[in-house]
Amino acid sequence: MNSKKAKYLSENMERIARRDRIFLNNPVIMQGMGLAPLVVAATNGMNALMLSVAVLLLLTPTRVVAAMICRTGRGQLRALVYCFTSSILYIGVYFALRAMFDVEILQLGVYLPMLIVEPLIIKRYERPQPERVITALRKGLRTTAGYVLVLLLIGCLRELLASGAVFGVAVPWLKFTLLPMASLPAGGFILLGVVCAVWRGLVRAYKKHVHTEARRGE
Amino acid sequence: MEVVKACSTFFLYAVTAIFAENAVFGRAMGVSRLVKLVEDSTVDTLTFGGLLCLIQLVAAPLTYWVNLLLTPLSWRNAVRPFLFILCSTVAFFVVLGVLLLVLKEKARPMLAVLPMATFNTAVLGVLLIAATQNFNLLQTMGFALGSGVGYTAAVVVVGEGQRRMRQDMVPGSFKGLPITLIYIGILALAIYGFTGHRISIG
Numbered sequence: 001m002n003s004k005k006a007k008y009l010s011e012n013m014e015r016i017a018r019r020d021r022i023f024l025n026n027p028v029i030m031q032g033m034g035l036a037p038l039v040v041a042a043t044n045g046m047n048a049l050m051l052s053v054a055v056l057l058l059l060t061p062t063r064v065v066a067a068m069i070c071r072t073g074r075g076q077l078r079a080l081v082y083c084f085t086s087s088i089l090y091i092g093v094y095f096a097l098r099a100m101f102d103v104e105i106l107q108l109g110v111y112l113p114m115l116i117v118e119p120l121i122i123k124r125y126e127r128p129q130p131e132r133v134i135t136a137l138r139k140g141l142r143t144t145a146g147y148v149l150v151l152l153l154i155g156c157l158r159e160l161l162a163s164g165a166v167f168g169v170a171v172p173w174l175k176f177t178l179l180p181m182a183s184l185p186a187g188g189f190i191l192l193g194v195v196c197a198v199w200r201g202l203v204r205a206y207k208k209h210v211h212t213e214a215r216r217g218e
Numbered sequence: 219m220e221v222v223k224a225c226s227t228f229f230l231y232a233v234t235a236i237f238a239e240n241a242v243f244g245r246a247m248g249v250s251r252l253v254k255l256v257e258d259s260t261v262d263t264l265t266f267g268g269l270l271c272l273i274q275l276v277a278a279p280l281t282y283w284v285n286l287l288l289t290p291l292s293w294r295n296a297v298r299p300f301l302f303i304l305c306s307t308v309a310f311f312v313v314l315g316v317l318l319l320v321l322k323e324k325a326r327p328m329l330a331v332l333p334m335a336t337f338n339t340a341v342l343g344v345l346l347i348a349a350t351q352n353f354n355l356l357q358t359m360g361f362a363l364g365s366g367v368g369y370t371a372a373v374v375v376v377g378e379g380q381r382r383m384r385q386d387m388v389p390g391s392f393k394g395l396p397i398t399l400i401y402i403g404i405l406a407l408a409i410y411g412f413t414g415h416r417i418s419i420g
Binding site: 029030032033035039042079080083084087090091109110113117119127158184185189193196197198200 | 245247253254299300303306310322334347361389390395396397400402
């Protein structure tokens with residue numbers, strides 16, 4: 001990393017971290033959002049993929065439509081606006097998922113419809129100031145990307161640890177299952193906790209590295 | 219005799235939902251809200267839990283009847299969440315009205331918490347489980363009330379655990395959310411010790 005870039009990153013780290021929803025300020029790792037589907041339903045790569053598509057189709061449209069509606073009214077019942085928007089959009093999302101994955105979506109159980117009240121999707125209602133539509137679109141896409149990344153990572157990791165496969169394909173060099181408990185909710189909690197700790201450690205190390213490089217360049 | 223049988227069914231499902239089928243430890247429902255609640259000193263856990271139980275109790279019979287109407291429809295899975303949110307909204311306004319009537323000005327701090335207690339995965343998830351597992355009305359209400367109480371108990375237990383853990387030497391990267399998740403995971407494992415990891419009712 002050159003000193004000029006390090007200095008820029010060091011001076012603007014807080015602003016950059018606030019806007020970055022993928023690594024520095026991931027919605028799952030830093031804010032603990034969207035945990036229920038991750039812990040219980042994302043037990044393998046396929047489930048994680050189906051959840052990812054559902055979040056992709058639900059999160060940004062909900063945020064954008066709700067932002068549009070809240071700007072027109074006084075916004076005192078924002079919670080209702082967000083929940084009704086996501087639940088109406090869910091009807092279309094359900095049929096789209098059914099067309100894509102057929103009966104496989106039944107594997108997700110109640111965790112698919114539960115997405116409509118997941119804080120990841122509706123939490124914006126708690127903030128009183130209305131959101132600009134373009135901001136809703138931008139933040140919605142970034143949050144989706146960050147969440148999908150963690151979903152796929154956890155889904156594949158749990159499948160690998162619990163059954164020695166990834167997306168149903170057995171890993172040839174893995175002769176035994178490493179952690180059968182990984183497919184259970186308790187295993188999901190513990191594994192996610194460890195992944196969070198490692199991720200946060202990496203973020204901390206990255207920030208420290210940037211500040212050190214910036215100081216060295218001065 | 220019928221009354222005793224009905225009461226025993228209600229309490230059986232309530233107790234099962236509190237311990238064996240705890241919404242947090244068994245199914246991770248409302249866990250995103252829980253990790254916020256244990257860190258947020260501005261929201262009283264018992265107020266939140268009380269409101270959650272009230273919402274569950276009012277919404278449970280409504281969703282039960284709605285689900286009966288939906289049963290013959292092939293596309294019920296697509297519209298069920300929307301209709302259940304509608305039921306939760308009715309419960310929201312009923313509880314809001316009762317609070318304003320009974321507590322008047324004292325209800326103001328609760329009103330800020332009410333949307334959070336109404337629209338969360340702990341409420342919708344429990345109502346969806348009761349519907350998909352074809353519980354009858356008493357079972358649905360017992361399960362809903364028990365889940366609310368179980369959720370509140372889980373928030374208290376996790377909050378107390380986190381308070382104690384802060385005093386110990388927790389490595390920097392594990393502080394906050396990671397250690398809370400690991401702690402919940404270990405508590406969930408302890409519950410598996412009693413019940414096994416499969417759903418035991420329904």
